[in-house]
Amino acid sequence: MSKIALVTDSAAYVPSDILEKYGITVVPLSVNFGNDSFREGMDISSDQFYERLVKEKSLPTTSQPAVGEFVQTFEKLLKTHDSVLAVLLSSGMSGTANSAETAARMVGGDIAIIDSKITAWGQYALVLEAAKLRDEGLSKGEIVDRLTAMRDKVGAYFVVDSLEHLHRGGRVSGISAMLGSLLQVKPILRVTDGKLEMFEKVRTRKKALARVIELVKAEIPAGEQLVASIVYADNREDGEALRAQVQEALPDAELQTSQLGPVVGTHTGPGLLAVIYYTR
Structure with missing residues (x-):
């Protein structure tokens, strides 16, 4: 098993085959229609969402993962990995990365949080690059440097x-x-x-x-x-x-x-x- 665990959130929309191939862990955000809450990519598909969106009178809301979800994820991964690298939804669009930073401080250990400063496919591109670099044998620090440089071109x-x-x-x-x-x-x-x-x-x-x-x-x-x-x-x-x-x-x-x-x-x-x- 790799020494570096990779984490992202559901707003990267990473295809399931890529998640499986590289062993990437996803922490989901949620979309809420009234009292109905759905974890993105788990409880509701994109097509199901848009079908419901056009029928609803009230605009749905969204919610970021709780700090505790990141704590559980990091603690679990650090049992089988030396370090964790999380590439997350832009902090300018969501508090997800801030929640992960808080969780990382609570857990301790070797955890790096990268604010992708983007979402959707742009975030996915960074996650995929991190996976490829890890499998090429680069260290976590080297991967962070490479992703930071790439992020500026997105x-x-x-x-x-x-x-x-x-x-x-x-x-x-x-x-x-x-x-x-x-x-x-x-x-x-x-x-x-x-x-x-x-x-x-x-x-x-x-x-x-x-x-x-x-x-x-x-x-x-x-x-x-x-x-x-x-x-x-x-x-x-x-x-x-x-x-x-x-x-x-x-x-x-x-x-x-x-x-x-x-x-x-x-x-x-x-x-x-x-x-x-x-x-x-």
Whole structure:
């Protein structure tokens, strides 16, 4: 068994085959519809979530793992490993990493917490890189250094279908939400220093997606390759169509598609499309 145990949370949306292959432990966040609470990736699937989301009158809420869940996870893993490395959801979006830091102090032992400063596929890319580096024999300190450098190259642009969920979640003003609905404005959000922020407002969805491709293309340093995932919510066909557009604009890019899960989807709503990427 490896000397380094790897931990992440459910907002990384790591595929089950990757979890099994590399022995990665997931601590789930939860999504709550009224009095019904579901652990992400365990009690509710992404498709089930989006089906229920469009039927609900009230916006669901989300909750981070309790400190005790991390304490139990770390204590269990340290019985069979020398150290623990946890790559977690951006602290600018959730208190998950802070809970893990508290748990690490309570448990003691060799535990490193990495704030991914991203979510979804961007967080997954860091987790996967950590697993590969561990299996190559790098030390925990070396892996942390490599992930920190990689994290600085990760970026993300999100196009939301409606301002409604951002407004109901307190992200934009009521006037902005109303005008966005009337004018069919499609907001482009960007992850900046770990926080999801309004970047631009574009009049149509088609123009917003074209603008995202333009923005991503401009951020690729000379001589580097784009590695990215087109992230979709409940609209796989739209995700595949955007992937084809990005591939046409950037023939050398390494692309895939992935689905956004319940916790992040609660705040962005159905219809979302995003490009999450890094360069190498």
